[in-house]
Amino acid sequence: METMPDGRTLESAVALASRAPSLHNSQPWRWTLDADELALFSDSDRILPATDPSGRQMVLSCGAVLHHLRVALTARHWATVVERMPDATNRRCLATLRFRRLDAVTDIDLRMAEAIGRRRTERLPMGAPQEWARAESALQMLVEPAGVRLSAIAEHERPALEELSRRIGGERRSDLAYQTELSWWAGHGMYPDGIPPDALPPGRRTVATEREFPPGNATGESAEAEDRAAILLLSTTTDTRLDWLRSGEALSAVLLACTARGLATCSVTHLTESESSRAFLRETARIEGVPQVMIRVGVRAGPGPDAATPRRPTSAILFRKQS
Structure with missing residues (x-):
């Protein structure tokens, strides 16, 4: 054999x-x-x-x-x-x-x-996914074998989430080490790693729950589209290295399952980079576990980028x- x-x-x-x-x-x-x-x-x-x-x-x-x-x-x-x-x-x-x-x-x-x-990371605003309750239930079952919980951020909690993201962005702007690191990895397009400009939104099209990146030249149909993507949160009971690894496996499963359904996705990690923001997410999503990563899921406005x-x-x- x-x-x-x-x-x-x-x-x-x-x-x-x-x-x-x-x-x-x-x-x-x-x-x-x-x-x-x-x-x-x-x-x-x-x-x-x-x-x-x-x-x-x-x-x-x-x-x-x-x-x-x-x-x-x-x-x-x-x-x-x-x-x-x-x-x-x-x-x-x-x-x-x-x-x-x-x-x-x-x-x-x-x-x-x-x-x-x-699969492509969609950092531009997205439309709301259709028949979402059924899809969300399927995704919850998909991540359970990894010991990871999937929760949805309610629509009425979105403004507080956006405010948290803006506050974190403001704090990061004065962090020289962070900004130096970000400028090295984002927007240069010269190496086989990092985020090229055509994967980053222009300044006028940023999504409030997203990390602040240098302005790019990603294109979409509507310059004024409001982001209506569903927002999911993956969390674990504890916070060990094994939990981190299993959370990454669960993240992959969600992204691929959504892509197979014709949905666009974007991992959101900056909101889980500090203990205070993770505590906020824990309270917002009403969970007892440890927030690991957020995911935006929606409908892409127009064709996505051809190049990976x-x-x-x-x-x-x-x-x-x-x-």
Whole structure:
């Protein structure tokens, strides 16, 4: 019985999984291939210390790429058996994966994998999603196996959320280290990482619940559209590194499921970067757990960008373990 995908299958799956979202498109992950397993490591050289001093969002990003890879391999008829946080002496090692051949793949599996290549982060205003109550219920069931809770932010709470976002933006404007880091990662478009200008909204089209980025040139149909996206919150009971990893996996599942449904999405992380803002979200969403990441979900106004944001080459993230 086959117990390991061939090299070409693994490389193509890793390349596709690298479409996963990450903080400022930093792509802070590394894969190491052994004779019978694949290991996922965080890449501490790519942490953003001013924005993410604890490394929580780095681990969350790695959780997203882990789920993306599992989806990509399933579509290639390979199931994965994952051990998370396998080495207590090595905090960078986040998961190991072993494999078994699948005889059949469902249409849902194929749609989720196909969504990886189509997903784009939509930072422009969105329209309200249709038949949302049914979709939200399906998403809640999707994240439960990861031990993550999905909650919706009520419409009447949106103004308070927008005010919190504006206050955080104001505080960040005077943070030199944060602004220097942001300017390095956002808007340059010269490297296979970071956020290019065409993925950032022009100043007049910013969304109040979004992070303040340098003005870009992303385009949409309506220059005056008000954001009517649904706002979801992923939370966990505790706040360990395992919780961060599982939250990233849940985030990936939500983004891909929404993309497969024809919806646009945007991860919102700046509102969970401080203890005070997380406490506010906990009270706003009326949850007892720990807020990890927010997600905007809606209908894109006009066609989305054709070009995907850049990604690092596979040779920079996949390595064979030295014997």
